[in-house]
Amino acid sequence: MTRTQQPVGDQIRWWRGHRRMTQLDLANRAEVSTRHVSFLETGRARPTRAMLLRLGEHLDIPLRDRNAMLLAAGFAPAFPEHTLTDMPMAVVSDAIRTLLAAHAPMPALVVDRHWNLVDANDTVALLTAGADARLLEPPANVLRLSLHPDGMAPRITDLAQWRAHVLHRLDRQIEATGDDELRRLRVELAGYPGGVDTTEPGPSLVVPLRVRVGDHDLSFVSTTTVFGTPLDVAVSELAIETFFPADAVTSEYLATGT
Template identity: 65%
Template sequence: MTTLAETDRPIGTLLRHWRERRRMSQLQLAGLAEVSARHVSFLETGRSRPTRAMLLRLSEQLDIPLRERNSLLLAGGFAPAYPEHALGDVPMAAVADAIGQILHAHLPAPAVVVDRHWQMVDGNDAVALLVEGCSPRLLEPPVNVLRLSLHPDGMAPRIANLGQWRAHLLHRLDHQIAVTGDDVLADLAVELADYPCEDPAGPPEPGALVVPIRIRTDAGELAFLSTTTVFGTPLDVTVAELAVETFHPADAATADALQRHER
């Protein structure tokens, strides 16, 4: 992952790193950025120095995360373009309010907010139904929801289709690593893959459209479909890295159980 600590790397090396990660040729990137392939080559080899506007244009075409775009700008000798605020900061009031509304409106079903490393930022009261019986040490902040899901002392023993759910989460994490190159996520993937799982993934259920999570709770076995909500056109690093994970009842029995649990 390109980080602020790595801004001593030549700007051309960083540009080539992201182009190759996106599996683009210099000609393809040049076409998207509306410059010549020769110019892209000169930027990568250091024969030309990119302007701030050019770095932002190339970053957009390479779909570089905002945090890494700031690192790229610093490596080029420019100030970061995207601010980074804590969720409790005054400029984030509208975002925090929107998150709070989403979490509350989703009750009685569970919903959590996670950051780029899958650490839980917030959650609604129904999350307690999913994490009942988990080891207290896994619930100590910062809570990593992937570790909590797949750890043998976490939710894993109560997930009826652990093999399927585990394969889904690991595939999703692998895709995120491929996009971001994040070393923290790469280390997390190695850790999660090493957790024991005697339940083979197996084929999807006949007629299934998505992979649900089926979890045993005091309210019975519940089935949920998960969705992810992100903010459109984010201009702040924190906002770009937040995601709301919501769990929807996959059947009538789960919906009824949630209503009874809320009472």
């Protein structure tokens, strides 16, 4: 039985523990008694829909998992889930297409909660050129693509440092979401060759992605954009990764192709 299939009390208790909160901590935030929190977790009290939404907010539970708690308690989900082609998502889809197009000639892509590629602009092909076609088949996982020995890894010139950055970022995401599929992905990625990062902390403010493209060594820094205050499950799980040149050589190459 997965966590989202467990009784609602078990789910509340799991998330409270995952957030390293005591029953008193959660009771104070939700403005209820510790006794009530205890009764909810043990099943001695049945939570109302409003109470579950309140606990979900204070425990910072992902929208998908809040819906699972509601279903476990016999309530309908509170947060819809649409695909990008659904009519209600037209504004979101348009925003994504506009951002991807506007970012060219710099690479930009959209990923879901498991780092599967949702969309990208044409420049992303610059980074993925030479990767095994199997890694590019939908749903292509961009983290697997970057660290797999048949993917981008042979062309990443700072592979050990980039690998450490990716795994650390994935650790933070697992801590925030408790997602078992991300845990499995992390184990897989950690098993790929890539060496150990022995870089001493220096003046650099961010970890760049340095990748060989033809005869050029290009260097990028990336930013992540998410939608503010999402009320749709799918929207809450989308992230837009935009890459910017980290040096003059990369800027010139993106501008002229040489």
